[in-house]
Amino acid sequence: MTLRQTLTSLPRDARDTLFLLFVIVWVIAPQVPNLPVWTTVLAGGLLLWRGWLAIKGKALPGRWTVAALLALAVVGTLLTHRTILGRDAGVTLIVLLLVLKMLELRARRDAMVVFFLGFFTMLSNFFFSQSLPTAAAMLVALLGLLMALVNAHMPVGRPALAQTFRIAGTMALLGAPIMVALFMLFPRMAPLWGMPSENLTGRSGLSGTMKIGDMAEIALDERVAIRLRFEGSVDDVPPQAMLYFRGPVLTGFDGRQWNAEPFREDSAWAARVALPANLQTSGRAVRYEVTLEPQRQPWLMVLEATPEAPSLPNMQAYMTQDLQWLTTRPITEVLRYQAVSYPEFRHGPQQSVRPLRVHTELPPGFNPRTLELATQMRADPVLSGGGTQALVTAALQRLRTGGYSYSLDPGVFGEHTADEFWFDRKEGFCEHIASAFVILMRAMDVPARIVTGYQGGERNPVDGYWTVRNADAHAWAEVWMEGRGWVRVDPTGAVSPGRIGQFQRLRAPQGAFAAAMGTIGMTQSLRAVWEAVNNSWNQWVLNYTQSRQMDLLKALGFESPSWQDLTTVLGYLIISAAVVAGAWGLWERSQHDPWLRLLARTRQRLARAGLALPDNLPPRAMAERVQAQFGTPAAAVAEWLLRLERLRYAPDPGAELGTLRSEFRSLPWPKPAPH
Template identity: 80%
Template sequence: MTLRQTLASLPRDARDTLFLLVVIAVVVAPQAGNLPGWASALTGAVLLWRGRLAWLGKALPGSWTKVLLVVLAVAGTLYSHRTILGRDAGVTLIVMLLALKTLELHARRDALVVFFLGFFTMLSNFFFSQSLLTAGAMLVALLGLLTALVNAHMPVGRPPLVQTFRMAGSMALLGAPIMVALFMLFPRMSPLWGMPGDNLAGRSGLSGTMKVGDMAEIALDDRVAIRLKFEGGDSNMPPQSALYFRGPVLTAFDGREWQAEPFREDSAWAARVAVPASLQVSGPAVRYEVTLEPQRQPWLMVLEATPEAPALPGMQAYMTQDLQWMTTRPITEVLRYQAVSYPSFRHGPDASSRPLRVHAELPPGFNPRTLALAAQMRADPALANADTQQLVNAVLQRLRTGGYSYSLDPGVFGEHTADEFWFDRKEGFCEHISSAFVVLMRALDVPSRIVTGYQGGERNPVDGYWTIRNADAHAWAEVWVENRGWVRVDPTGAIAPSRIGAFQRLRAPQGAFANAMGTISPGLAQNLRAVWEAVNNRWNQWVLNYSQARQLDLLKALGFESPSWQDLTTVLGVLVMLAALGGGAWTLWERSQHDPWLRLMARTRQRLARAGLTLPDTLPPRAMADRVRAQFGASSQPVADWLLRLEHLRYAPHPTQALGQLRREFGALPWPEPPKH
């Protein structure tokens, strides 16, 4: 017996339960990466167990078993999250409760609870991701839940799933215009998806610390970090080698880890660090639009240097004295903003000052050979009276000619990271090179610091956007030069000039499937990725980034001079009212399309029932006429004759009377009087 035949032979309840379990699996599957491992395993085990019980027709577990499983679920949630409140703990609990609820599917009420839990769990997927893939998966889950819900309300017989799916699809299509109207006009609140206390960790990207060797891990992440579109097209963009997106500036060094001043979600702290950066810009401006993926960090990625704050929806931005643009809270959703940058700029103090000495400090006891190298360079007659620029040139020349190489995997560095780079390994990723460079410059008594961010990018030929990935994360240096301020120096370019500008990136080793794809068609995977990312970009631009400002722009296009959120509410209310009126009109029209002959028969049975003669719905008019004569005698002959003419109208090949005439006679017939009590 085939699987299809086996399923067809199962009882109706078992078949419906198995379908519902499959739908629940589709709903919770995207949450597997967000749940603790035990929760995913337990959810899968419970669904398989419940499916086996339905397949074999066995009894459901007893109350004590279900209570024990609930206790285990709550205890596991407390153990994993240290709470049962918040997004992560709440989603873990709701997924577990949805799975456990399937163990007590006794009545329709239990099934309805499972449906509503399923709808809520489906929405909770958007707490973690609003990508196009997630939306597509949830659309499939929505159709599955609607099909199961419709199927539960068809208790008679064994309706085929194709029929219920068709009905569920029709319901979804009918509701689509209302969904679009709500999306377009419901007043926006930011963030669209999220909960207070969301965990802001766990997303690969830049941070306020840099342990030597950690940034190479980001290079393994090929996800998109920034999308960029230049005003006026690519002809108005700076060269790729000048595409530096400034992020955290790292000044404090403890021997192995560089740190920026820690971010605090505090307006007073923001006011303290938002001091003038002594920025002076010159030359032509570059105008562009940024779509920033949520990195759960407060740094705004803009091209160096941006003197004016980008316009942010529902958020404030400020510049620190280190030339970083930051927001007052971490960015947890896709953010789009316009910015104006000047590739030609200078910033920082012209003359030496006491605060600058902090940028020349080194922790004692670390990198003794690098300190000795600095002393040796100072003792060199050619550099005895060298200025800062000459010292920088000397160190860069050492990088070019000393046998150093650019590597994604130089191995694990020990306690003296700069010493190992300069004298032992002579290879490293950008943070190894920049860190060793800054340590040596500080040993030469030159104020220096590390800047992290992104450099380069690639143009998507499908939609014209420039794509900057996490793999484009970069670290470079800044040194202070008298009368010039802070000057960018990228020591990685001295070792690997092709790294600067997005021409060559080190990539992680590919798996067997990726290598096979590359062997079959080297350009196919790249073209498919470009198309997919262009589609995702459109999703970000028109769906995830549909802000209140764009809602108000829509109202302006509709003729509102100064639209507000009250106008949004008014327009939405009018549309809802029109939809309700349209639904009512549709209901009346559909009712009028029902068989008018059957409606007249139903009225006849109701009239006779009031007279004390209750007749079954299946009785034909001729049999009804016989029952009327037998019950009420000769006085009911006109009613019996009318019933015979009604039957003739329905079944005669050429009826002599119209239904309208019989309907008019209905009110004039001598109907029997109701019995007197």
């Protein structure tokens, strides 16, 4: 017997239970990465047990068994999360409650509880992800729960799944306009849904530290970090070689790791970052809009250099003297903001000051051969006479002509990372190159530091947005020069000019599956389409903010929209929807089985003549009663009733029904008996 035959042979209750179990598994599945392992195992085991009971027709467990399992769920939640409140503990508990309720699904009342728990569990998926795939999966879950709800209200017979799907789909479509209206106009103080993540570990590849060798791993991460939309034409977009997105600036070095100033949310820190950066801009301004993916860090990614704070919703931003923009709290959701940057700029002190000495410090006992190289270069009268610019040029020339290469996998470096790069391996990723360059500069008593961020980007031909990925994470150097301040120097460009000028990123070797699928161009085209669709979701759904609501009201004709105007428009829409629904109900009522309506009118007409008939009496029996009470004068009415009964079973009753309806008005109806 096939699986389909087995399912078809099951009783109606067992079939509906299995369908509901499948829907619950679909609802819970996206939560598995967020649930404790024991929760997933327990929930899966209980659902399998419930399915086995339904197939075998066994009795459900007793009340004490369910109570013991409930106690186990509560104790396990408390031991895991130390509470039953909060997002993670609440989701764990609601999943277990939904599963346990299936073990006492005996009546329609229990089914209603399961449905409500299922809808709530479905919404809890958005606490962890608001992505388009999650929304699509939950739309399927919504239809599944609605189908199960429809089945619960159709206890008779064995309705086909296609029939319940049509009814559930109709319900969802009828509710869609109300959902859209509430989404567009309901006053919002936050994004569409979700809760800030309680885990503040960085999602993006960047961090406040850089350990030599770690950034090469980021090159394998193709997730989107930033999306940009530049104002103006394509000609107004800066060349890729100028697209530097500034992140953490690293100043401290312990021999293996570079460190930045940690983020602190106190008044002293706020006062420090508010110090002027002595930023001077020139040239043409670049205006653009950024959609920043959640990175759970307080860093705002903007192009170098941005003198004015980007416009942020419900958040403030500060710029440090290192020219990095920070927000007052970590970014835990998709954030959109506008910024104005100037690719041509100068910043930092123009004359030597004492704090610059921090940027020449090196830990003792590390990289002795690099220190010796620095001494030799300093001793060269030509280089020493040319100042800092000559030393920088000499170091870059060494990178260009010394046989150095740009590599995604240069191997694990030892204790003296700069020595190994300059003299042994002669290959490395961007952080190896930038670190070795800055160490050499500092060894020559030149203030230097490392800047991390993103470099480059690629334009999506589908929607015109520029996409910057985690794989575009980059590290470059800044060198201080007398009279110029901090000057960007990207030593990676000296080793691999294509990485900066032509945006030739290193990629992991193509696997056998990718090779079998065809050219890289086809894969990139498919990815471009998907990312354009996903970007539209981010722009129009996740980032539908208060300002966009007000823009909508302006488009509707409100000059200075307010929350009162928003409420007024929403109220009018609700009233209009109620009127339309009422009109629809009246129309539907008029269309409800015209044969039955005509029979009911006949019954009412005979009742006025003194012949009261039961509602369940068919037309043939009604004709017999008419003949018996009114005799020959009512023969035409009796014959008309017989024709009405025959019409009920006719293959095409439409035209004949209209004829009978017309004859109804001219029939010789019996008169009421005189009193």
